[in-house]
Amino acid sequence: MKVLPRSFYARPALEVAPDLLGTILCRRKGRAVTSGRIVEVEAYLGEADPASHAYRGLTNRNRAMFGPPGHAYVYFTYGSHHCMNVVTGSEGVAMAVLIRALEPVDGIPIMKRRRRRERVVDLASGPGKLTQALSIGAEDYGSDLTREPLWICQDGARPEVVRTLRIGISRGADLPYRFAVPGSPCLSRRIRR
DNA sequence: GTAGGGATACACT
DNA sequence: GTGTATCCCTACT
Numbered sequence: 001m002k003v004l005p006r007s008f009y010a011r012p013a014l015e016v017a018p019d020l021l022g023t024i025l026c027r028r029k030g031r032a033v034t035s036g037r038i039v040e041v042e043a044y045l046g047e048a049d050p051a052s053h054a055y056r057g058l059t060n061r062n063r064a065m066f067g068p069p070g071h072a073y074v075y076f077t078y079g080s081h082h083c084m085n086v087v088t089g090s091e092g093v094a095m096a097v098l099i100r101a102l103e104p105v106d107g108i109p110i111m112k113r114r115r116r117r118e119r120v121v122d123l124a125s126g127p128g129k130l131t132q133a134l135s136i137g138a139e140d141y142g143s144d145l146t147r148e149p150l151w152i153c154q155d156g157a158r159p160e161v162v163r164t165l166r167i168g169i170s171r172g173a174d175l176p177y178r179f180a181v182p183g184s185p186c187l188s189r190r191i192r193r
Numbered sequence: 194g195t196a197g198g199g200a201t202a203c204a205c206t
Numbered sequence: 207g208t209g210t211a212t213c214c215c216t217a218c219t
Contacts, residue, residue: 042214051214053201061201078215079198085214098214128215168214188215 001153003146009069009088013043013095016088018179020097022157024105027134028149032110034134036102036124037157039184042166043177044085046094051172054094064142065094072143072150074136081128082137086145086152100167100178102130103186126188159183164191 004023009016018041026035044052046065053062053075064073065087073085073096089095102124104111111123111133124130131137136150143150159181166178167189180187 044214053214056202059202075214076200077213079200079213081198081215083214100214126215166214170213 001155003151003153004070006068006070006146009086009145010090011088013045013088013097014177016086017041017043017097017177018161018163020086020099020152021161021179021181022159023152023154025099025102025130025134026106026151026153027136029135032107034107034110035105036130036134037105038099038101038152039103039159039181040099040101040187041179042098042100043179044096044098045177046089046096049172049175051166051169051175052094052096054096058094062094065096066092067142070145072136072140072145074131074138074141074143076138078128082131083127084131084136084140098127099130100127101125101180101184101186101188102133103184104133121185125186162191 020038020041024035024037046054054065068091069088071087085096085098087096104123115123115133124133162182163176164178
């Protein structure tokens with residue numbers, strides 16, 4: 001298992017997004033380690049992308065997206081959920097990839113407790129669910145993803161990848177910037193083609 | 194299908 | 207400062 005280096009993230013979001021599929025998002029909280037294989041992501045292209053939080057330029061909320069690549073952009077939405085993005089590109093350019101779903105790998109009993117759900121497919125099959133399962137929140141805003149306590153590594157798996165439309169947004173929803181592993185049971189939605 | 198929840202951004206005073 | 211429309215969603219019916 002190799003931790004993804006900063007150079008992995010220092011590329012356009014549309015290149016990083018498909019390459020993140022099959023990698024493993026890892027989280028340490030005290031002695032508790034939880035992790036999951038990334039099976040669904042979406043690319044957001046920054047100030048040129050009407051669906052991006054960076055569309056209207058730099059604000060206090062989206063500041064992390066304008067920072068160096070390989071850090072987490074975490075935000076709170078709909079009154080109860082955190083979502084986690086990976087900052088890509090270069091400093092000053094607000095590109096990011098939203099992590100939308102994981103297949104649980106380590107610490108499954110811990111995730112079941114945090115989620116209050118028994119079925120493994122209910123633990124991290126959505127952007128708000130996976131942050132709850134891995135206990136990711138505001139304290140992880142801007143966190144460096146090349147080291148603990150929140151990091152992404154790679155074990156050589158190269159899953160099949162399909163590209164589809166983005167989900168859950170009104171503006172820019174017709175852009176095919178969602179990438180998913182078609183065979184996974186842990187996707188947030190079925191793949192439409 | 195729809196209720197729920199709270200932060201954010203921006204238009205106004 | 208207040209008002210309010212919106213939001214990269216989930217859990218339940």
